Amino acid sequence: MTDLSAAGSSPLGRTRRSILIASPEMKRRNRVEARFKYYGIAAIAVSLAILALMLFIIVRDGTSAFVQAKLTFPVTLDASVLDPKGNGNRDEMAKVTTIGYGKVLTASFLAALQAKGIDLGEASEKDAAAMISKDAPGQLRAQVLADPSLLGKTIEVTVLAGGRIDGYLKGRVTMDTAQRDGNVTPEQLVLADKLIAAGMLAKKLNLQFLTLPDASDQRPEAAGLGVALVGSLYMMLMVAVMCVPVGVAASIYLEEFAPKNRWTDLIEVNIANLAAVPSIVFGILGLAVFINFMEFPQSSSLVGALVISLMTMPTIIIATRSAIKAVPPSIRDAALGVGASRMQTVFHHVLPLAMPGILTGAILGLASALGETAPLLLIGMVAFVDNYPGAPLDGFGDPATALPVQVYSWASRSDPAFIERSNGAIIVLLVFLLIMNVSAILLRRKFERRW
Amino acid sequence: MNDMRITERTVQTNQAKITARDVQVYYGDTHAIKDVSVDILDKAVTAFIGPSGCGKSTFLRCLNRMNDTIPICRVEGKILLDGEDIRDVRVDPVQLRAKVGMVFQKPNPFPKSIYDNVAYGPRIHGLVRNKAELDEVVESSLKKAALWNEVKDRLAAPGTGLSGGQQQRLCIARAVATSPEVLLMDEPCSALDPIATAQVEELIDELRANFSVVIVTHSMQQAARVSQKTAFFHLGNLVEYGDTTTIFTNPVDPRTESYISGRIG
Numbered sequence: 284m285t286d287l288s289a290a291g292s293s294p295l296g297r298t299r300r301s302i303l304i305a306s307p308e309m310k311r312r313n314r315v316e317a318r319f320k321y322y323g324i325a326a327i328a329v330s331l332a333i334l335a336l337m338l339f340i341i342v343r344d345g346t347s348a349f350v351q352a353k354l355t356f357p358v359t360l361d362a363s364v365l366d367p368k369g370n371g372n373r374d375e376m377a378k379v380t381t382i383g384y385g386k387v388l389t390a391s392f393l394a395a396l397q398a399k400g401i402d403l404g405e406a407s408e409k410d411a412a413a414m415i416s417k418d419a420p421g422q423l424r425a426q427v428l429a430d431p432s433l434l435g436k437t438i439e440v441t442v443l444a445g446g447r448i449d450g451y452l453k454g455r456v457t458m459d460t461a462q463r464d465g466n467v468t469p470e471q472l473v474l475a476d477k478l479i480a481a482g483m484l485a486k487k488l489n490l491q492f493l494t495l496p497d498a499s500d501q502r503p504e505a506a507g508l509g510v511a512l513v514g515s516l517y518m519m520l521m522v523a524v525m526c527v528p529v530g531v532a533a534s535i536y537l538e539e540f541a542p543k544n545r546w547t548d549l550i551e552v553n554i555a556n557l558a559a560v561p562s563i564v565f566g567i568l569g570l571a572v573f574i575n576f577m578e579f580p581q582s583s584s585l586v587g588a589l590v591i592s593l594m595t596m597p598t599i600i601i602a603t604r605s606a607i608k609a610v611p612p613s614i615r616d617a618a619l620g621v622g623a624s625r626m627q628t629v630f631h632h633v634l635p636l637a638m639p640g641i642l643t644g645a646i647l648g649l650a651s652a653l654g655e656t657a658p659l660l661l662i663g664m665v666a667f668v669d670n671y672p673g674a675p676l677d678g679f680g681d682p683a684t685a686l687p688v689q690v691y692s693w694a695s696r697s698d699p700a701f702i703e704r705s706n707g708a709i710i711v712l713l714v715f716l717l718i719m720n721v722s723a724i725l726l727r728r729k730f731e732r733r734w
Numbered sequence: 735m736n737d738m739r740i741t742e743r744t745v746q747t748n749q750a751k752i753t754a755r756d757v758q759v760y761y762g763d764t765h766a767i768k769d770v771s772v773d774i775l776d777k778a779v780t781a782f783i784g785p786s787g788c789g790k791s792t793f794l795r796c797l798n799r800m801n802d803t804i805p806i807c808r809v810e811g812k813i814l815l816d817g818e819d820i821r822d823v824r825v826d827p828v829q830l831r832a833k834v835g836m837v838f839q840k841p842n843p844f845p846k847s848i849y850d851n852v853a854y855g856p857r858i859h860g861l862v863r864n865k866a867e868l869d870e871v872v873e874s875s876l877k878k879a880a881l882w883n884e885v886k887d888r889l890a891a892p893g894t895g896l897s898g899g900q901q902q903r904l905c906i907a908r909a910v911a912t913s914p915e916v917l918l919m920d921e922p923c924s925a926l927d928p929i930a931t932a933q934v935e936e937l938i939d940e941l942r943a944n945f946s947v948v949i950v951t952h953s954m955q956q957a958a959r960v961s962q963k964t965a966f967f968h969l970g971n972l973v974e975y976g977d978t979t980t981i982f983t984n985p986v987d988p989r990t991e992s993y994i995s996g997r998i999g
């Protein structure tokens with residue numbers, strides 16, 4: 284018996300310590316670990332708070348774009364004005380412009396006021412008529428031309444109220460601001476109160492925000508996202524068709540077939556560089572190459588899609604390559620070992636395993652393409668477009684705008700009514716991005732769950 | 735080493751299936767295989783033994799040109815399969831690998847069903863005409879690999895969901911299913927329990943009737959049990975090659991003797 288073991292020490296000369304009591308060193312390590320955990324939680328909390336704040340502001344300012352002040356009253360469609368020839372011929376009826384319909388609307392509106400016993404007060408008849416949106420006659424005209432049998436009848440219509448009246452209902456316009464505003468008078472607001480009381484004026488759901496084209500500065504109430512949605516949809520379609528197959532094919536070649544030499548290294552570096560090029564530069568490139576040199580139509584979704592494809596391609600290539608790289612080499616060995624060719628190895632074994640990663644990369648690339656704005660400004664997609672582009676494929680060459688560009692152009696207009704629509708457009712954009720990201724996650728789950 | 739059962743076997747004097755002459759393998763600047771010349775007999779089992787890192791796997795991978803897939807790997811020398819140079823420019827390595835099958839050191843089943851794992855080779859090589867034939871090939875291959883009883887009720891289950899040893903036997907079944915002329919097995923039993931090991935050894939012995947089998951192993955007993963020829967590698971050199979019985983009872987080189995008796999390795 285040595286005295287060491289008698290003292291309860293280990294043979295190495297260290298005193299034995301109970302594992303039930305944490306050593307000072309262990310305590311220190313635990314403290315560091317706990318602190319690190321708190322830093323992480325704090326970082327996540329801060330970013331979540333910022334995200335929540337941003338969403339809160341956008342939802343607060345943007346949801347009102349989906350409701351709109353609307354006037355409801357009976358309109359007598361006077362055949363003598365709207366169909367002067369009286370033969371119901373649609374082509375001849377089309378000769379009556381919106382001015383004629385405006386007169387009909389005004390007359391019916393004033394009659395309705397009288398019928399309800401609403402006193403105009405200090406407002407003139409002109410003031411009262413100006414409460415109807417300038418877009419309303421056009422919509423009424425379209426309705427009548429679509430269904431000439433309405434002629435001569437009295438129908439109940441719900442038309443947009445003017446932008447300022449809408450602002451009054453949403454709290455943007457007050458008696459105070461109306462004093463200083465050339466587009467609205469306090470008398471009109473007094474009248475608006477009476478109309479609300481009589482049930483003729485109310486805020487109603489306005490899905491036309493999603494379908495109408497953009498409108499001029501005087502008619503913010505009629506401005507919609509229709510053209511921008513079609514433009515964005517066309518661009519996403521074209522980008523997906525051009526980018527994904529080419530990007531995936533390029534990645535497969537680079538990863539699985541290309542010899543590893545200086546050239547492929549150079550290509551690899553340049554793809555990474557391309558992904559880092561600021562998007563505005565691609566806009567300049569698109570302007571110079573596609574519009575000035577190749578003379579593709581300006582403002583068209585085709586050119587937008589080409590430019591955005593160039594930008595998205597490197598992102599997709601990088602995502603695809605890393606998905607392919609993540610497939611364990613032993614799978615390739617296994618396939619080659621039973622005598623599969625390279626092509627069979629790639630298509631039977633590597634690609635199915637890389638698929639979730641490729642899909643996620645492609646969808647996230649498309650999502651970032653959807654939000655891309657700067658290059659589109661340069662190729663003229665910020666232009667005021669109030670005609671829908673035609674159906675594919677011809678429609679790809681028609682002028683269009685895109686969602687993020689619409690956000691930008693509305694935000695840069697002076698009328699605060701457009702700011703609200705800008706926020707509304709952001710909500711739509713975010714909803715689309717959310718849908719794309721969620722579908723990326725779902726697709727990945729679906730493909731991963733197979734094994 | 736007492737439990738080493740060196741059974742007397744009649745070694746047929748077959749002609750060589752694979753002939754390697756002065757094979758050199760380099761990984762970049764590392765000289766991994768130096769001057770290896772060896773004749774691998776048809777219808778016999780050849781064991782490669784040697785300490786870890788001596789180049790057994792590397793040399794094995796030369797025999798079906800799997801080293802082609804490693805960009806930094808360079809092979810020199812002559813390797814003939816039935817007298818034809820496998821490194822000839824006219825040789826398609828894909829075709830070669832259908833004749834020279836391989837079981838890897840680490841089990842690497844495809845992330846597909848057990849059935850599809852085994853059926854893959856016959857399918858891509860067009861060895862079967864219909865589903866019934868394919869079923870038959872799958873069943874017989876799995877039986878040969880001593881896996882059939884464990885998986886016959888769940889052929890549609892993923893191969894990656896099997897245990898390590900079962901995965902290795904699945905890989906053996908996959909290699910056997912293409913009926914190669916030569917089967918290269920890199921430590922096929924390292925993850926197997928004694929029962930499965932015995933079954934695989936039995937399989938190897940059966941395969942010998944029709945194929946040439948090369949097996950890398952760290953188990954002297956296994957080499958002694960299953961092989962007719964043994965090659966001892968050391969630091970990239972082929973130190974000694976000869977009849978298994980001779981190598982284990984009467985080695986010429988002192989390095990072989992020390993390794994076999996457990997002094998190097």
Ligand SMILES: Nc1ncnc2c1ncn2[C@@H]1O[C@H](COP(=O)(O)OP(=O)(O)OP(=O)(O)O)[C@@H](O)[C@H]1O
Pocket residue numbers: 761764766784785786787788789790791792793804839
């Ligand atoms: N892909 C590679 N790249 C570079 N060097 C390699 C590579 N593969 C093997 N080597 C080297 O070649 C030598 C031989 O390796 P090999 O895998 O053939 O050994 P081994 O005999 O199979 O060993 P073990 O019994 O451990 O499997 C080792 O020194 C190893 O470092």
Ligand SMILES: [Mg+2]
Pocket residue numbers: 790791792839920
């Ligand atoms: Mg090895």
